[in-house]
Amino acid sequence: MPPSPTQPGVLSHSLPNDNLLDWSSVYSYDSSFGMDSPQDFPPGPSRPSHRQATKSSNQQSNIIDLGGVQTRESLSLSGTPDRSKNQPALYQVPSSTPVIRRIASYRHYLPSAAPKRGNVSAREMGTYLAIELDGLRPTKIVDLPNIIFPDSCLPFTVDETLLRQLGDVWDAQKKVLFPPVAYTEVAVQNWFNAIANNITSVTNIHLNPPRFWSAQFCNNVLPNNELQRKPDIVLIKNMLTPFDWRSVHGVAEVTSRSKLHADMMRTINNKTYLMFCTQHNRRFVPFLAVCSEKIYFLVTDREGQAMSEICHRQQGEYHALSLIRVIVALMFAEDETTGFDPTMTTSRDGEISTISGNGRVYQVKSTVHAVRGIVGRSTRVWSAIDSMDRSRKLCIIKDGWIQQGRADAERQHLAKLHGIPGVPTLIWGGTVQVHDSKDPSRQRFCDDNTRWIRHGFSDESAYRLHRRLILTPVGQNLSTFTSLGELVAALRDVAVGMSMTIFIHHMLIVFRNSASRML
Secondary structure: OOOOOOOOOOOOOOOOOOEEEEEEEEOOOOOOOOOEEEEEEEOOOOOOOOHHOOOOEEEEEEEEEEEEEEEEEEEEOOOOOOOOOOOOOOOOOOOOOHHHHOOOOHHHHHHHHHOOOOOOOOHHHHHHHHOOOOOOOOEEOOHHHHHOOOHOOOOOOHHHHHHHHHOOOOOOOOOOOOOOOOOHHHHHHHHHHHHHHHHHHHHHHOOOOOOOOOOOOOOOOOOOOOOOOOOOOEEEEOOOOOOOHHHOEEEEEEEEOOOOHHHHHHHHHHHHHHHHOOOOOOOOOEEEEOOOOOOEEEEOOOOEEEEEOOOOOOOHHHHHHHHHHHHHHHHHOOOOOOOOOOOOOOOOOOEEEEEEEOOOOEEEEEEEEEOOOOOOOOOOOEEEEEEEOOOEEEEEEEEEEHHHHHHHHHHHHHHHOOOOOOOOEEEEEEOOOEEOOOOOOOOOOOOOOOOHOOOOOOOHHOOOOEEEEEEOOOOOOHHHHHOOOHHHHHHHHHHHHHHHHHHHHHHHHHHHHHHHHHH
């Protein structure tokens, strides 16, 4: 069972006026699903007044510079997030989200920006994602590498003892990592691989197949039907043919500029979007942005983005260990540690082949539906067969990331409507379990959620639980009818199901009103 909803404690953010978008059509943010219906505002870059934030008198603003895109993070006078008391929300969370936002593509809910040709350009997709991520600027967490990749999740400890043994990449006298020969794709690729090779020689840890960084696609488009992008450096397991975004284990973007800038953030969002859309077993996506002065480590999940700065040119062991920790995790740790769902397995072509739930393993037959996006519920639906069911009867597996206060609502409603014609039968519903990152033995399990990444750094009401439902029966598309009689019968069943649901809804309202009058 999911935890009971907690009282939200909201950090105050002051949103900047940037010119990334034409705000002639602005979407108000819904922390439950990601976006609500469009609201019309006068054209221009200024944002509506209701989105302006407030700052408590006992707080000071910490500006995060993204090279032209600044965010403000609310901090207490000590420099840490204020957890002492709950703060009022910046806006009222809408109670629902239009169906078109949850089930349709970007092109359907933003037709004015949809191109006439088949593919979406990178800039156009950047516009879509900027709308989706509006109000979700990266949360700056200094110790993010240690939170995401603790020693308990790694095959060996990353500490000063390991660092002193890496003589090929660590300058013990200057106490700094040897930088890459240049800030180009090939140079950074060689730098990352050299660090991994030095670690392998010291620890004698080998993966089969090994992971390595490759810049071979920095000038070649990685195939995708929707968006054509050229990743600077990709982390891959082996040279699969054909190679596409389903084969990408991690991505690093490289720039000769000193800091992260807005164009680079758009690029990161584009490639994060592609990884989420093509890898349906992704829980979160780690990303590296390599600049000449700093390396930015970003983690994106279904709630938003978190970021940490690694000053790899700064003397001292702290930043060097942070970078080595990230490289060790991405190149030597298990797939679950780097953001993959341990309850799913994939085939050689990257498609989901099995899904675990209710103590059983289900063999996936087809993908019924998958929402494309970064934040929000990100509902995915598969038809599958219980491997232990001799009848080989198809069932539906529904997977999504639900706001924790509403996580169990759908399961409860389906349980109450059990046996009603036209309503799917619930076989099982619960929260996906993953290994507890704090358990070195890897024997303890916990609920999969977005809380563990940013606990204390974001609005607790926005935390999302990874939920899964198993339902039956599996229906067919209405367009598959073979005769007029089948079509009429299907429409009759739809009418009966909807009327029964509406009747029950009205009866519940009557019962509630009667009970309140009796009290």
